[in-house]
């Protein structure tokens with residue numbers, strides 16, 4: 001899709017993830033660092049936030065259902081997210 005967001009794991013406590021509006025300079029997807037210890041939740045939140053990045057017009061309930069359904073499907077198909085250390089913090093991720 002040709003757009004890029006910085007991926008940052010931070011110590012936020014108010015929510016699990018956040019995606020900046022596509023018009024934000026230096027736009028960033030933030031994932032709660034605590035989710036590094038919960039791979040299944042981290043996968044769902046990553047799908048959720050990067051779905052916002054891919055199509056900002058989708059509303060929150062649609063994105064929430066899509067992320068939950070895709071995460072469930074991927075797990076049922078045998079994909080298993082693994083624990084990560086925070087070394088990937090700040091990596092650029094494209095959509």
Ligand SMILES: [Zn+2]
Nearest residue numbers: 048052060063
């Ligand atoms: Zn959302």
